[in-house]
Amino acid sequence: MKTWKKVVLGLMVLGVLGFAGFVGYWMLTPNPDDLGNSAKYLTKEELTDLFWQNEELLNAVKDSVISSKGLLRAIDRNNEGDIGISFQGDKKYFSEEEWKDVLSVFENLHPYMLMLERKGRPLVFYMAFSHLNRGSTTYATYLYWFPNEQELAHHEKPGVFPDGVFTQLDEGWYVVETTEPRITIFD
Numbered sequence: 185m186k187t188w189k190k191v192v193l194g195l196m197v198l199g200v201l202g203f204a205g206f207v208g209y210w211m212l213t214p215n216p217d218d219l220g221n222s223a224k225y226l227t228k229e230e231l232t233d234l235f236w237q238n239e240e241l242l243n244a245v246k247d248s249v250i251s252s253k254g255l256l257r258a259i260d261r262n263n264e265g266d267i268g269i270s271f272q273g274d275k276k277y278f279s280e281e282e283w284k285d286v287l288s289v290f291e292n293l294h295p296y297m298l299m300l301e302r303k304g305r306p307l308v309f310y311m312a313f314s315h316l317n318r319g320s321t322t323y324a325t326y327l328y329w330f331p332n333e334q335e336l337a338h339h340e341k342p343g344v345f346p347d348g349v350f351t352q353l354d355e356g357w358y359v360v361e362t363t364e365p366r367i368t369i370f371d
Contacts, residue, residue: 223296225316228351228359231325234293235353242357245289246309246329248282249300256302265303270296295327305338306331310360326360 226234235242249255249269254277259267275283289298295311302308310328317323328350330336336358340350349361 222290222294223314224294225314225323226294226325228325228361231293231313231327231359232351232353235327235357235359238289238292239354241285241288241292242327245282245285245298248278248285249298249309250307252277252300255300259300259302266299266301269298269300293327306335308335308339320365322364324362324364326362328358328360329356330358331356 255267255269258277259265269277269286274286278286286298289295289311293311293313295313297312299310299312300307301310308328308330310326313325313327315322315324328339330339336350339345339360340348345360345362347363351359351361353359
């Protein structure tokens with residue numbers, strides 16, 4: 185093979201390797217604006233303990249989220265029925281004091297997202313945490329606040345949480361545990 189062909193082929197290989205390295209770095213580097221980048225899986229017991237330690241803070245954040253007119257407008261624009269709070273850009277929906285409380289929830293409980301759900305029903309607030317994959321099963325815990333018994337009953341239906349176990353903590357507050365078969369793309 186001529187020298188110039190070797191040089192061109194070598195440059196092409198270096199280009200492909202460089203691009204692959206850039207994509208890998210980009211995908212594996214955490215986004216500094218992502219509030220949930222330190223998310224953890226919490227057992228029911230751990231989540232229960234954290235709830236009692238942070239009950240006042242959690243009630244304040246729940247009230248701020250539910251009363252945020254900006255979040256309600258965003259839900260209406262999205263037409264998805266729910267909206268998540270997980271990035272620094274979500275600060276626009278809150279006052280400075282409310283935002284400090286939101287950040288405290290992320291620091292103290294390590295959810296990956298706070299959620300406000302409507303879906304044509306009364307407002308529901310919840311927090312999603314990282315999932316735990318063990319063998320062929322995925323475990324997840326959520327911290328929910330339901331405004332009334334009807335919303336709790338709706339979420340306990342088989343179509344919403346087919347295998348959810350609901351444990352009441354306080355008025356309206358529940359830990360929801362789920363287990364699902366683990367779906368893997370690559371075995």
